[in-house]
Amino acid sequence: MTSARVAAIPGDGIGTEVMDSAKAVLARLLPLTGDNIAWTDLDWSCERYLTEGALMPDDGLGLLREHDAVLLGAVGWPGVPDHVSLWGLLIPIRRMFQQYVNLRPVRVMEGVPSPLRPDLAEGVDLLIVRENSEGEYSEIGGRFGAGTPVESAFQQSVFTRTGVERIARFAAERAERRRGRIVAATKSNGIIHTMPFWDEVVAETTAHYSVETTFEHIDALAAKLVLHPARYDVVLGSNLFGDILSDLAAGVCGSIGIAPSANVDPTGTYPSMFEPVHGSAPDIAGRGIANPVGMLWSTVMMLEHLGAARAAGLLMEAIAETLRDPATRTADIGGTADTAAVTDAVISHVTRSAA
Known part of the structure; x- marks a missing residue:
């Protein structure tokens, strides 16, 4: 069994929506595999930058150091230059924690055009x-x-x-x-x-x-x-x-919406960070149509990194199953589902498989 502390940074735009999806899936999945994650929710974002002048507090890196991993939604928003959001959060985390590997698996999944x-x-x-x-x-x-x-x-x-x-x-x-x-x-x-x-x-x-x-x-x-x-x-x-x-x-x-990534310290000295590739997508934020697969696949990578191999395998199987069916895919990859429907389908698959 794996027990870990994970810092959750939803960030901006659809980052908050796909973070909710990942946490909902894990809330159902982990009790079935005997694993446990203790979450620390952090409001570090461009919204925070606009109100407080910084994406994260001065002691932010010290706070993250106390965790086993970081799960990030997306960072970026109109009105905040990209170099400000990048150098104000992502790059300091990657460099302070020696996350010198950025890992991106690439697969053409069955059903995804x-x-x-x-x-x-x-x-x-x-x-x-x-x-x-x-x-x-x-x-x-x-x-x-x-x-x-x-x-x-x-x-x-x-x-x-x-x-x-x-x-x-x-x-x-x-x-x-x-x-x-x-x-x-x-x-x-x-x-x-x-x-x-x-x-x-x-x-x-x-x-x-x-x-x-x-x-x-x-x-x-x-x-x-x-x-x-x-x-x-x-x-x-x-x-x-x-x-x-x-x-x-x-x-x-077929879509950057399904692409995962991991920022890894292979030595395990520092926490590694896991994030979907798609960005904050301000044009669709708040509409409930964001593709959660990039975040869910990044969560698979996080579970593998934390040693929760069975949970990772069950979640990856569920992702593949939902991608096969247009009724459980979002519109960006030729489906008809919204974020909530994909999330529910993944939960249903992991529940059946674990049983």
């Missing part, structure tokens, strides 16, 4: 491993000559041997459990310092594992993920490249 031809979509099941703590998303840089004709902006990428080695090791370990193939995204033909360094360290590191490692330039890889997605097993990318490829791959699978 893909924009690709059926023969191209068949068998797509890959894992994107994104370096989550350095690379192109550094804080080093600034502006020069603001307000003048020579105004300039500078942004410095940072790739460390430690950072590249540890993400390459993680990707190799996951590939060994799957089909043993890694493709690493690069752009070493145009970015002459960081990308050749990335290629060298990835190759050196993965050579110690029973995996096949190849390299693809990011532009060509983006095209091939659309043309031949079933060829790929584990895709390894830097912070920027992994970010772009994971959203592209979610589109291949």
